[in-house]
Amino acid sequence: MNKQITVALFAGILFGGNVYSQKHKPTARPADYHTRKNIKIQYGIASFYANKFNGRRTANGEIFSQKKFTAASNSLPLNTWVKVTNLRNKKTVIVKITDRMHFRNKRLIDMSRIAAQQLGYTGHGLTKVRIDVLGKHKPVDLASMAGK
Numbered sequence: 735m736n737k738q739i740t741v742a743l744f745a746g747i748l749f750g751g752n753v754y755s756q757k758h759k760p761t762a763r764p765a766d767y768h769t770r771k772n773i774k775i776q777y778g779i780a781s782f783y784a785n786k787f788n789g790r791r792t793a794n795g796e797i798f799s800q801k802k803f804t805a806a807s808n809s810l811p812l813n814t815w816v817k818v819t820n821l822r823n824k825k826t827v828i829v830k831i832t833d834r835m836h837f838r839n840k841r842l843i844d845m846s847r848i849a850a851q852q853l854g855y856t857g858h859g860l861t862k863v864r865i866d867v868l869g870k871h872k873p874v875d876l877a878s879m880a881g882k
Contacts, residue, residue: 778842782850806833
Protein backbone atom coordinates (compact mmCIF):
# COMPACT_ATOMS: atom_id res chain seq x y z
CA MET A 735 0.00 0.00 0.00
CA ASN A 736 2.82 2.45 0.83
CA LYS A 737 4.35 1.70 -2.57
CA GLN A 738 1.08 2.67 -4.30
CA ILE A 739 0.91 5.98 -2.44
CA THR A 740 4.52 6.77 -3.26
CA VAL A 741 3.98 6.01 -6.96
CA ALA A 742 0.79 8.14 -7.04
CA LEU A 743 2.52 11.09 -5.38
CA PHE A 744 5.53 10.81 -7.71
CA ALA A 745 3.26 10.64 -10.77
CA GLY A 746 1.25 13.60 -9.54
CA ILE A 747 4.35 15.70 -9.01
CA LEU A 748 5.94 14.59 -12.28
CA PHE A 749 2.92 15.09 -14.53
CA GLY A 750 0.60 17.39 -12.68
CA GLY A 751 2.87 19.77 -10.83
CA ASN A 752 1.48 20.71 -7.45
CA VAL A 753 -1.76 18.71 -7.37
CA TYR A 754 -3.05 20.37 -4.19
CA SER A 755 -2.79 23.92 -5.52
CA GLN A 756 -4.65 23.00 -8.71
CA LYS A 757 -7.60 21.55 -6.83
CA HIS A 758 -7.85 24.26 -4.19
CA LYS A 759 -7.50 27.56 -5.99
CA PRO A 760 -8.67 30.53 -3.91
CA THR A 761 -11.99 31.99 -4.95
CA ALA A 762 -12.51 35.67 -5.64
CA ARG A 763 -14.04 37.56 -2.71
CA PRO A 764 -16.70 40.22 -3.08
CA ALA A 765 -15.66 43.83 -2.60
CA ASP A 766 -17.38 44.07 0.81
CA TYR A 767 -15.95 40.75 2.06
CA HIS A 768 -14.04 42.03 5.10
CA THR A 769 -16.90 43.73 6.93
CA ARG A 770 -19.92 45.89 6.39
CA LYS A 771 -17.98 48.85 7.81
CA ASN A 772 -17.54 50.56 4.43
CA ILE A 773 -21.25 50.57 3.64
CA LYS A 774 -22.78 53.99 4.25
CA ILE A 775 -26.41 52.81 4.60
CA GLN A 776 -27.57 49.69 6.44
CA TYR A 777 -30.98 48.18 7.18
CA GLY A 778 -31.79 45.91 10.09
CA ILE A 779 -33.42 45.45 13.47
CA ALA A 780 -32.85 47.77 16.43
CA SER A 781 -33.30 46.98 20.10
CA PHE A 782 -32.44 48.97 23.21
CA TYR A 783 -30.19 48.37 26.22
CA ALA A 784 -31.48 46.75 29.37
CA ASN A 785 -31.24 48.89 32.52
CA LYS A 786 -28.65 46.52 34.03
CA PHE A 787 -25.97 48.01 31.74
CA ASN A 788 -26.41 51.53 33.13
CA GLY A 789 -23.14 52.66 34.71
CA ARG A 790 -20.99 49.95 33.10
CA ARG A 791 -17.97 50.67 30.94
CA THR A 792 -18.52 50.36 27.18
CA ALA A 793 -16.11 48.99 24.56
CA ASN A 794 -14.65 52.44 23.84
CA GLY A 795 -14.06 53.16 27.55
CA GLU A 796 -17.00 55.50 28.22
CA ILE A 797 -19.49 54.83 31.01
CA PHE A 798 -22.89 53.84 29.60
CA SER A 799 -25.90 55.93 30.50
CA GLN A 800 -29.49 55.43 29.40
CA LYS A 801 -29.69 59.24 29.16
CA LYS A 802 -26.99 59.62 26.47
CA PHE A 803 -27.58 59.20 22.74
CA THR A 804 -25.33 56.17 22.28
CA ALA A 805 -25.61 52.71 20.76
CA ALA A 806 -23.88 49.36 20.34
CA SER A 807 -23.20 47.70 16.98
CA ASN A 808 -21.06 44.79 15.82
CA SER A 809 -20.89 45.98 12.21
CA LEU A 810 -20.02 49.66 12.67
CA PRO A 811 -16.70 51.08 13.93
CA LEU A 812 -16.54 52.43 17.47
CA ASN A 813 -16.88 56.21 17.89
CA THR A 814 -18.80 56.54 14.62
CA TRP A 815 -21.81 58.85 14.48
CA VAL A 816 -24.89 57.44 12.76
CA LYS A 817 -28.39 58.65 11.95
CA VAL A 818 -30.96 55.98 12.79
CA THR A 819 -34.39 56.12 11.16
CA ASN A 820 -37.33 54.09 12.46
CA LEU A 821 -38.87 52.72 9.24
CA ARG A 822 -42.31 52.33 10.86
CA ASN A 823 -42.83 55.99 11.80
CA LYS A 824 -39.93 57.80 10.00
CA LYS A 825 -38.59 59.33 13.26
CA THR A 826 -34.81 59.80 13.38
CA VAL A 827 -32.08 60.20 15.97
CA ILE A 828 -28.30 60.75 15.88
CA VAL A 829 -26.24 58.41 18.10
CA LYS A 830 -22.60 57.54 18.67
CA ILE A 831 -21.46 53.90 18.49
CA THR A 832 -19.71 53.31 21.83
CA ASP A 833 -20.15 49.60 22.46
CA ARG A 834 -20.36 46.09 21.03
CA MET A 835 -23.16 43.56 21.39
CA HIS A 836 -22.85 39.86 22.16
CA PHE A 837 -21.22 38.21 19.13
CA ARG A 838 -24.25 35.96 18.59
CA ASN A 839 -26.66 38.90 18.51
CA LYS A 840 -27.94 39.28 14.94
CA ARG A 841 -29.49 42.71 15.45
CA LEU A 842 -27.95 45.68 13.69
CA ILE A 843 -27.96 48.12 16.60
CA ASP A 844 -28.76 48.28 20.32
CA MET A 845 -29.67 51.78 21.43
CA SER A 846 -29.86 53.65 24.72
CA ARG A 847 -33.35 54.08 26.17
CA ILE A 848 -33.49 57.83 25.41
CA ALA A 849 -32.63 57.19 21.76
CA ALA A 850 -35.22 54.39 21.55
CA GLN A 851 -37.83 56.71 23.11
CA GLN A 852 -37.09 59.40 20.53
CA LEU A 853 -37.57 56.78 17.79
CA GLY A 854 -40.81 55.69 19.45
CA TYR A 855 -40.30 51.96 19.84
CA THR A 856 -39.78 51.35 23.57
CA GLY A 857 -43.26 49.82 23.80
CA HIS A 858 -42.43 47.32 21.06
CA GLY A 859 -38.88 46.40 22.08
CA LEU A 860 -37.68 46.01 18.49
CA THR A 861 -38.10 47.97 15.27
CA LYS A 862 -36.86 48.00 11.69
CA VAL A 863 -34.34 50.77 11.07
CA ARG A 864 -32.20 52.42 8.45
CA ILE A 865 -28.74 53.55 9.53
CA ASP A 866 -26.85 56.30 7.71
CA VAL A 867 -23.17 56.48 8.65
CA LEU A 868 -22.19 60.12 9.30
CA GLY A 869 -18.52 59.60 10.16
CA LYS A 870 -16.12 59.88 13.08
CA HIS A 871 -16.67 63.58 13.73
CA LYS A 872 -19.62 64.79 15.79
CA PRO A 873 -22.23 66.41 13.53
CA VAL A 874 -22.20 70.18 13.98
CA ASP A 875 -25.95 70.72 14.20
CA LEU A 876 -27.58 67.62 15.69
CA ALA A 877 -30.98 69.30 16.02
CA SER A 878 -31.30 69.96 12.28
CA MET A 879 -30.16 66.44 11.35
CA ALA A 880 -32.54 64.57 13.67
CA GLY A 881 -36.20 64.75 12.70
CA LYS A 882 -39.05 64.19 15.07
